[in-house]
Amino acid sequence: MPLYTISTRRPLSAPEQQALVSGVTEAHCTITGAPAQFVQVVFSRGVHLRSKNSLHILGSIRAGRSDRIKSALANRFIEVASQVLGCSFARCTVDLIDVPASWVIEGGAVMPEPGEEQAWLAQHSS
Template sequence: MPFYRCLIPKGSLNYDQRSEIATAFTDVHCGISAAPRNFVHVAFLEVEEGSPVSDTHGTGVLKYDTPFFIAGGNRAGRPPEVRAQILDGLINRFSEIVSVPRSDVSGHISEAPASWTMEDGEILPEPGEEPAEWYVHDAVAD
């Protein structure tokens, strides 16, 4: 369910950087939250400087004052410190991969109740209440 939209200047990231960021975001999110890896989604939106971007709820416009912005959406239920840790990890990895100062990247994680979201045709449980079979994709073959 985690959905991270990376707002980036047009032409600023190549395919390899995007792929590396998507993998890094999955590592950060799952390493902190223990969510199944196949739940994490990352999208890249190329924007013109100063162009308005609709927020994830369709009720307004995202406001940010950095060249790069991470707009995250997660299930509600985790403590604010965990959300802050996830966002900090995402921003750090993004700035490392893109080779830009951390001050050029900002972000926000909004939340919605788990019951508002489906993944693979299932209404999501609260964080930490996922059945074990959801982690089968994460198992490493011997």
């Protein structure tokens, strides 16, 4: 958690995928303070997107993030996607969905609330 699904019309090259994973992970961690090990990114290609869209990012993030943080995430993801794919901002869309931390289990433990990651990691690291 979070889980970002990046959907595109065309297959992405391995370097494009890696650049998107790196950009999304860096943005999420910088903006939210969450550790990189929590970030998951998956790709879906050949998706019928809205007219003229090149890319769609659907992010399931832990509930409790402010509107300011969500807006910063969405804007940064569009910047990253536009840079990596060479497309205009207008051809990229982002949707973020709040998911209660209590609905997510990672490593056999319920995820912590935003801001409680360090204590959770200390308790659940092996």
